[in-house]
Amino acid sequence: MRRQHRSRRAPTFPHGYRYRLDDQDEANQNYLADEEEEAEEEARVMGVPNLEEKEKEEEQNEEEEGQGQPTGNTWWQKLQLMNEYLWDPEQRMSLARTGQSWSLILVIYFFFYASLAAVITVCMYTLFLTISTYMPTFTERVKPPGVMIRPFAHSLNFNFNVSEPDTWQHYVISLNGFLQGYNDSLQEEMNVDCPPGQYFIQDGNEDEDKKACQFKRSFLKNCSGLEDPTFGYSTGQPCILLKMNRIVGFRPELGDPVKVSCKVQRGDENDIRSINYYPESASFDLRYYPYYGKLTHVNYTSPLVAMHFTDVVKNQVVPVQCQLKGKGIINDVINDHFVGRVIFTLNIET
């Protein structure tokens, strides 16, 4: 600034030289007045850093340098430095902080995180205020319904030898276990017998307990395990139960219940010559819908359709696809093999 000032004024003085000398001195003195301190400060930094700084610097220096020289000696030094960094007995510092500093920082972090925790608690709380406990907010991801079969033991390949009970015994146990909840006595005790062919709609408050319709084990006839405790496995005519995934509020089309139909997925259609469905309609009755969620619809029992493969080609892998059919049912999603359909293989050896 000063300098510009001078050069702007200079032209008005014809005898510039003398003027310049004087003015320059003055100007420089002025602008240097504040610079001097800075220069001195700089000199201190460059030349003799004050003691405190120096010590720290050394520590850092050696820390840095140590990496460049992989000799044993420096490793030892590094170790010592590290040790000193962890606990410096002279200044009573750990990790370059004194106890006081540590407690201060811990307190601050404690409060910071405590308030963050409070914020998140409030947020989650308000979130749950807006979400009903009884009805999910959205169900578009879980629709259309998926399908699952029983017995199920990690695999959808049914391989067994009729003459070797060991190979199919676990299916029987699994089915028996699964059907415990469908025992007629239990169903009659817990659930109501509601009229078939229509929705079992229960109006009333969300939080009221809902009644469930009976689905008795005996509906499954030959596949109920009541007459044939081996569910047909001992005769090479296995029963497989099909269950549609529960979805809150899902209602099949009125008058057009969801039907199940199975066929050979790939290969000769005649590999399966006959299938018996129980209940005979091969469908899920409308009275089991809608589902009100597990909190209020406690005793809800999923309806089942049993497939009795009475005549299947033996000693050969038969891929079977069972599909749901009905309005609002999708059974051809490429990526999802369990939506509206299920594919499994039968390999019955004799």
Place this chain on the structure above:
Amino acid sequence: FQKTPEIYSVELSGTKDVKKTDKGDGKQKYRGLKNKCSNFRKNDQIEEIKEELDLDDHKLSSEELEKRYGTNIITGLSSARAAELLADGPNALHPPKETQRLSMMVAQLCTFYGIDLVLGSGSLLSYVLLIDSSPITQVYLGAVLALVVILTGIFAYYQEAKSTNIMASFSKMIPQQALVIRDAEKKTIPSEQLVVGDIVEIKGGDQIPADIRLLSSQGCKVDNSSLTGESEPQSRSCDFTHDNPLETKNIGFYSTTCLEGTATGMVINTGDRTIIGQIASLASGVGNEKTPIAIEIEHFVHIVAGVAVSIGIIFFIIAVSMKYPVLYSIIFLIGIIVANVPEGLLATVTVTLSLTAKRMAKKNCLVKNLEAVETLGSTSIICSDKTGTLTQNRMTVAHLWFDNQIFMADTSEDHSNQIFDQSSETWASLAKIITLCNRAEFKPGQESIPIMKKTVVGDASETALLKFSEVILGDVMEVRKRNRKVAEIPFNSTNKFQLSIHETDDPNDKRFLMVMKGAPERILEKCSTIMINGQEQPLDQSTAKAFHTAYMELGGLGERVLGFCHLYLPADEFPETYSFDIDTMNFPTSSLCFVGLLSMIDPPRSTVPDAVTKCRSAGIKVIMVTGDHPITAKAIARSVGIISANSETVEDIAKRLNIAVEQVNEWDAKAAVVTGMELKDMSQEQLDELLANHSEIVFARTSPQQKLIIVEGCQRLGAVVAVTGDGVNDSPALKKADIGIAMGIAGSDAAKNAADMVLLDDNFASIVTGVEEGRLIFDNLKKTIAYTLTKNIAELCPFLIYIIVGLPLPIGTITILFIDLGTDIIPSIALAYEKAESDIMNRKPRHKKKDRLVNKPLALYSYLHVGLMQSLGAFVVYFTVYSQEGFRPSTLIGLRLEWEKHSVNDLEDSYGQEWTRYQRQYLEWTGYTAFFIAIMVQQIADLIIRKTRRNSIFQQGLFRNKVIWVGIASQIIIALILSYGLGSITALNFTMLRAQYWFVAVPYAILIWVYDEVRKFFIRLYPGGWWDKNMYY
């Protein structure tokens, strides 16, 4: 009246001073070079150089030479023999092979990525081999990672190569031709084909094509400035004059220029074996120091790696103690380390640096090496040349003395306003002498060019006088035509004056006018009168004293002073027909009339004082290193502020206190002027002390080799040193410096090759602009890294929670890559456009060891404060999505195993609904998308808070940096495209997200902003306090 040694009176072309020093330090001039040799690791090079210095060709007679090189002085080599010898290699400097490699910094980051890749593929392998049942996804992921690593690597390389390519144009040399005698015939061949033993002829204006031993010479003078830094022409003859081959007159060096005369010589060394070649190769032998930014990046990599490994190990232990199989735990460990790698950073840093490089190129700083962009910013000492860098590199009339008064002339670049009093009669006479007693002429055909830019035939002083008079008087040629020259004695070093006799332009005045200029004391001797106010007055004691005072004053300013006198020859003695004979001098050369003095200097560039002041306030020490005379150097140093007006050197103090120099306490003086002679007698410790204790230092009369010593001294003090240079000999110093700056106009190719930066306009002020840019980029890189690191936590936390709490994975690897290399790239580059928060040129250069790019507060604040808040915000969104779809947090805990089983297709949620695996997968992707959007939204807040580190956003201005908004827009657009455009592509794991989920994280974004404003508020409120120390990064 005693002429004190203070006065630096340079006679026209006088070389007395120069010669003296030449002889004085002869060998020592290269001492530095030799000493330095021992420091270089390449031992063979040392040997070679030593051998070279033992060169004895200059001692041999022509016959012995003929024998040694198997040649004939008259007929030259035979073509066949020449071709044979050429097999040893062409006569050209081997280009340094530095350009074709990744720079340290890029290599550093690439290694990091390499680890990433190795670990990634390692985890991939174990996944494929042992655990996962759907290897396709993993292979796909591995391929993506590999692609990312390779692409960013290529990208960074491309960025670097692009900036290096700018340089390629510089190194293109015009092919030189040499006149050589072969097969007894004179031939012109490209000088690359010269071989040892060739007889070459050179003439004025030629570049010497190789190291040659002169066999005959007619008035040959060479300019050795590129080799020794001496600007005075050196005469060359065929006599052996000095033991040292570098000092003897009968050797001409490759790449030096023959100024005048002709000579014949025998080639004794070619290409890289020449002295210049060796110095150039010495430059490549000087260890390529890690640039500060490379060190910082390394430090940063260490920090991130440290964090990654320690978190990884902690969670490995946790996983093991949670009874996870060890193999799983190892995969978690690897996953955590990989998740910590900021994939986008390499691209961001290189782009940021090259953006700045471009910006600097616009301001005349061409950056060769990307990393050098930042180096300039951390510079704490600049060792600057004088000539051309600080000065305009042309002699200019600075002061006039007539009528017993000193007048100041305008020395600015365009001489626009000459404001001294031109009404005096004396001035009219003086002007006439200046105009007439001058042999310089403008080259024809330059009518449209401004006077100051016209090319002139003539030496520097005469050029200055010609331009000066042309500006003031108008057409000089016309005046000269009107005053026809009848006789002339050109300047020579014995009489030290120049004289010419003219007819006058007044037709009535038949007298001849004799005009003379020369060394002032010589001129004064010849005078008996002095012109005062147009009147001739006898030259008495008092006027002589006035003359001496003026002479001393001007000489003390480091200016080259000339005296002017004239005499009207009486018409009766010298009639019109009189024939002047300059050999017999049949005219009077005494009792002349003294008219005035005129002093010239190579004036400082007008922008330099400002730039030096800026450097000062920026805490950068400016050291002048020049080959020039100490007085001139000091004067220029004073006028540009390198030595401030009120600081004194030891000599000044001695003079002021009137005591001997030895008695002065050396440390009282802030400034120091050290000559090369003194420097060579100094021990290393003394030099260190000198550099540390004087804030204003001028090194004068130094050889380019000593520059290297000075640079090393500064580096020993821990300073980051910038060095400017132009000659070949500067190249080791340029290489050694943390940042070598070559002159774009005056610089030699070797210097440009060795330098990291080229100043296109040779102007010191451009360096200061560069410093400013460099500092800004350091600050902005800090912001960029802080911005980039923050989301690392938000990307890492999900994985940790996934391991410990067993939630379905909140965010997938592909999605993370889309943040790192998608939404975050443009915003982090946008931070490079951020303006400085305060005047960055008002603070000290950063301390190499203390002011790190990534320091503890930065890492802590990014990771543990903002990063954690981001994760929380993102988790809220995640839980919102899952809860609303049916999975409440209580259900989610520990659900991971069941959730991921492909065979479970009726997994029950909180409402009793049953989900197939794919439905869950889809929900998981929705979760990824939601988490991604949440991070993106909060990164917008992060971007805004990173605009400043201390100031409030409102002080900085939300809208000043438009690119930030481009960045924010890009984030949102990319996210929209990913979610809604590509949501149907399953491989990308994005789904169409309900619109309301985009806003769930907004309160957290606001919270981050508010929190950061509070942080900055306390920093501003208590500067230097606890909060400042722990929270300011």
